[in-house]
Amino acid sequence: MHPTALGILGIGAFARALAHRARQGGVATVLGWTPMPRDRVASVRDGIVDDAPARPEDLLARCDVVVLAGDAAQNLDWLERFGPCIAPGRYLTDVGMTKRAIVARAGDLGLGDRFAGSRPVLEPSARWDGGVVVYVTPAGTGDEAAREVAHFWESVCGAHPVLLDAERHDAQVALSAQLPALVAVALAAVLESRLPPGVGLSGAAQDFTRLPCDGDLVHVSALWQNRDHGAAVLRHAAAAVERLAASLEAAGPADFAAALAAAQAWRRSLEP
């Protein structure tokens, strides 16, 4: 689905970048809605969207594709309230970090033919340039809706859509994106309780422990929605930390040097 009119619910940094990219991608009209009237007025005044109607139903009636871009709790709420307003042949998606909860809710609401979940792998500071990966997760048996949503990301944003079921997606995102933020929370707890006052942190420690302050990465509701996978990957991390401690207590440096070399080799293999 290449929409003539795109709607975005929730006007934050993501919506601004998406609206900009959609116009470059040939979408004639971009509409926005957000709960606060003054934010709607500002979004039109600043040229982020073409119009921001006061009633979300007016936006839904005019748009071929609507993107939910609030936080995880807002997206679930908006799905329930507005999902049933989407006419057949039009599509709804969200861009939250985890997908099981919203996809299950869409299935329960019988919206599998109109809704699929999405997660663009887009850092807070990143642009849509250069082929962003977007995971698209079908709701129930909604493979056709997922294909239409995938085509939206590809044709409008030049993205690389990857269809994936929500269960596998959430297991992956726990490792690839949530685990570092969770480990940073644990590291901050150790440093807070054990570092003497006045002792400065290394630059790496400063950068890493800043992660839990980044709302986009560790929003509580997204982490909590994925808590089974989160707990599982944290347990793997705790075991790996224990193994490394044991290698430092071994008779010689061989095991420890091997662990360090393996980490270096793996990390370098990711560089282009």
Next chain:
Amino acid sequence: MHPTALGILGIGAFARALAHRARQGGVATVLGWTPMPRDRVASVRDGIVDDAPARPEDLLARCDVVVLAGDAAQNLDWLERFGPCIAPGRYLTDVGMTKRAIVARAGDLGLGDRFAGSRPVLEPSARWDGGVVVYVTPAGTGDEAAREVAHFWESVCGAHPVLLDAERHDAQVALSAQLPALVAVALAAVLESRLPPGVGLSGAAQDFTRLPCDGDLVHVSALWQNRDHGAAVLRHAAAAVERLAASLEAAGPADFAAALAAAQAWRRSLEP
């Protein structure tokens, strides 16, 4: 001690920055030595040092303060070979990450009146601007030598010297600088073994797991020299990771949200 001539053994990035700062700080002559002849020639040709004699003894005879700027193993070797050549009233120090091993060796060699360990808290990319903290650790009863070395850092580099015994220093550096790199090694092991091929990492995961590739931060010999403290802080980290996993398995989000809020509040309290 504000030296007329400063000597640096080991000519890498640290030596370049120190030589530059020493000249700004009024040191008339900076000499360098490093094992490879071509590196010595290049250091003079590129204007990093004024001269780079082939024999380290010739450097030692001409300098009031000599800084060992090799890796941990080189510094220990150079201390043994050249420490006894330092005349009374002249001073030797090193800039390795951990201090117990080299300070103990200096004590064993009877060099407490001429040697004190140093650790400038200087990131690889950082400059000497703006009052860098330098920890100075006495060898044996060598408090006077430590004061002279501290005065060198203060008067030449505009640094803030902090005198500290080597045991406390090494316990602190395990937390403030080595723990993040060690946790990154453990995180890399989890991601390597569990992430499906082709799944991209978040930017934070990319940045953090790059740490073990930074030779300055996690040089094996410095980590191994501090392995008792390293193992202890890793065990604290493993326990904190386990506690966070347990908070995700609790009946409600209260414990987990509290852990996240504590990490955020602590980290924000460090910002200026």
